[in-house]
Amino acid sequence: MSDALFPRERAVLGEGAVHVPGWLGRARQRELVEACREWARGPVPMRRTSLPNGGVMSVRTVCLGWHWQPYRYTRTAGDVNGARVAPFPEWLGELGRAAVDEAYGAGAGDGYAPDTALVNFYEGDARMGMHQDKDEKSRAPVVSLSIGDSCVFRFGNTRTRTRPYTDVELASGDLFVFGGPSRLAFHGVPKVFPGTADPASGMRAGRLNITLRETGLGG
Numbered sequence: 416m417s418d419a420l421f422p423r424e425r426a427v428l429g430e431g432a433v434h435v436p437g438w439l440g441r442a443r444q445r446e447l448v449e450a451c452r453e454w455a456r457g458p459v460p461m462r463r464t465s466l467p468n469g470g471v472m473s474v475r476t477v478c479l480g481w482h483w484q485p486y487r488y489t490r491t492a493g494d495v496n497g498a499r500v501a502p503f504p505e506w507l508g509e510l511g512r513a514a515v516d517e518a519y520g521a522g523a524g525d526g527y528a529p530d531t532a533l534v535n536f537y538e539g540d541a542r543m544g545m546h547q548d549k550d551e552k553s554r555a556p557v558v559s560l561s562i563g564d565s566c567v568f569r570f571g572n573t574r575t576r577t578r579p580y581t582d583v584e585l586a587s588g589d590l591f592v593f594g595g596p597s598r599l600a601f602h603g604v605p606k607v608f609p610g611t612a613d614p615a616s617g618m619r620a621g622r623l624n625i626t627l628r629e630t631g632l633g634g
């Protein structure tokens with residue numbers, strides 16, 4: 416938004432947890448938004464994930480490569496329409512490697528081979544509670560890309576979902592990578608700021624977040 420007035424700075428929130436504001440240029444953001452629109456249509460449509468406690472997430476999600484549900488990844492979306500999820504594209508893996516290089520230094524991303532992406536769409540008062548990303552067998556870093564409305568991203572510690580944590584604003588184009596000792600840190604999105612999306616990002620409303628992960632699963 417006001418990047419000319421207040422340049423936002425790169426920040427390390429903990430060992431292995433790096434925030435890089437404005438990493439994605441506007442053209443790249445628009446390409447990603449276009450790709451997400453396509454993935455949201457199918458073969459498995461974007462939907463609110465059901466939780467084991469009977470609740471439903473406020474965020475809408477579509478997955479690539481592997482389909483995520485709490486506690487597991489499968490190739491088909493048994494909780495949606497039974498279809499096999501769209502493949503994880505090679506170009507998205509390249510982007511993931513570039514992101515890890517950016518966060519940790521040139522060459523750090525060489526062996527990074529994400530095989531799943533969770534595409535989350537936040538609109539209205541959608542949010543995400545504090546959780547760990549721990550359904551992956553691999554402990555390779557999670558690469559997070561944000562487009563559209565800004566949000567508060569709460570990045571905590573590996574022991575408890577409560578304090579200590581740090582709140583950072585994730586805006587359109589921001590990269591956040593968490594790996595190493597921070598890989599299992601609790602994190603969440605307590606608030607999205609509606610109407611803050613720059614239309615040049617390709618998002619008219621709402622917030623898009625894409626996380627790339629290695630499942631560590633074969634087959």
Ligand SMILES: O=C(O)CCC(=O)C(=O)O
Nearest residue numbers: 533535548568604624626
């Ligand atoms: O939307 C975000 O920034 C975080 C998403 C997230 O934590 C997840 O999908 O597991």
Ligand SMILES: [Fe+2]
Nearest residue numbers: 546547548602
């Ligand atoms: Fe997460």
